[in-house]
Amino acid sequence: MTRRFTMLVFGVVMLLITAVGLVVVWSQHDDEKPVTILGTWTAGQADQFEEVLRGFGIPFHYQGTAAQREVLLSKVQAGDPPDIVIMPGLGELAEYAGRDLLEPLDKLYDPQEYDAPWMPPASSPGHVYWVPVKADLKSIVWYREGDTPPTSPAPLGSWCIGMGDDGTSGWPGTDWIEDLVLQRAGPDKYEKWALGKGKSKWWSSDTVRTAWEAWDGLLRQNPEAARRALLTDHRGAPDGKGLLFDDRRACGLEHQGSFALSLYGLAAPRARLTDSAPLLPEGGGRVQAHEVSGDFAALLSDRPEARDLIEKLASRKGQQEWVDRAHVFSANRRVTPPDDAVRGEIARRLARGPHCLDASDVMAPAVRDAFYEAALLTVARAAAGRDAGIGDLLRDVQKVQDAQSAQGGMAPETVCSRK
DSSP, X not given: OHHHHHHHHHHHXXXXXXXXXXXXXXXXXXXXXXXXXXXXXXXXXXXXHHHHHHTTTOOEEEEEOXXXXXXXXXXXXXXXXXXXXXXXXXXXXXXXXXXXXXXXXXXXXXXXXXXXXXXXXXXXXXOOOOEEEEEEEOSEEEEETTOOOOSSOOOGGGBOOOOBOSSSOOHHHHHHHHHHHXXXXXXXXXXXXXXXXXXXXXXXXXXXXXXXXXXXXXXXXXXXXHHHHHHSBTTOSTTSOTTTTOXXXXXXXXXOOTTHHHHHGGGGGGEXXXXXXXGSTXXXXXXXXXXXXXXXXXXXXXXXXXXXXXXXXXXXXHHHHHHHHHOOBOOOTTSOOOSSHHHHHHHHHHHSSOEEEOHHHXXXXXXXXXXXXXXXXXXXXXXXXXXXXXXXXXXXXXXXXXHHHHHOOOOOSOSBOOO
């Protein structure tokens, strides 16, 4: 009895030890803190992004929101920032870096895989605080397959324009003005304007004023069309065909970035593109450069898991998976472009420069917001048949620029590539 009792006790103890061991293992798994990521991608693209992240084997929690800037600010102020933020606003990221809220990404990506304007030149001193994980081409115009795009500027009624957005509105208008500045003045002046470089009052200069006047002239051709643009969401109706393929609209041209393909839904295979330069108001000139935009990842924590996730996402392998799965575009030079004709053409334009980053994205947030507001006011006044008061609008933005310059900050060093 004693021996049998001893063996029974021994067996129970071993079972208890095993059970405790299992509890510890699962407890450790449950307590493993996921990497928190805040981005702008929602719905289907968010699902595709999460599929890519799951392949990295790193626990994560992704939050996508159109109000990203506001959400990030509230989280930072509450002392609970995400580990990683992915956003287009380099000017905003520069402010966070200037406040020592970002961790450097040195050695987390291969410098040979990224170049200007996506990353600072190789000779640039200091740390790198962001890396592009998605790219888009601008300075293009979309039209429907079977239609012949014009070879000269088209009237306002031909353009699909929507100024609305869930987040900060106004950027579709600033895209027009930025492209006009770029194609008329070239990359050098565009970069100085975007960064507020030099002694010149760029917002009141002929470079910006004449571009703004050209856009205002387009809007004034048709006050009713300007009113529709002011009240229309840039994504179109919820049916998923965007503005270009909306049967209720007579427009046939859309000045929009390569991300428009995701707005066109099932109609995307019927979308075609051409360079914007000849079609811009008072246009007809050659392409000086292509404007581009990006979504940049930055670290707000020094957790090894977060650093590992950014390293995997920025790698050629991670970017290739993202491109193949979601049909997006990458700034990584070693990613194989899509074999689809239209997407392949976008990738080729992204591969050959010169390129300039979206100007409003690199501006300080206060200047960017003033730019957005001035663009919206221009559309609203055109819709009402009122004078735009461009001189006053530009002087107001210049005042905001001057105030920001006095405060200093860690602005991006490069906006345009030279090749």
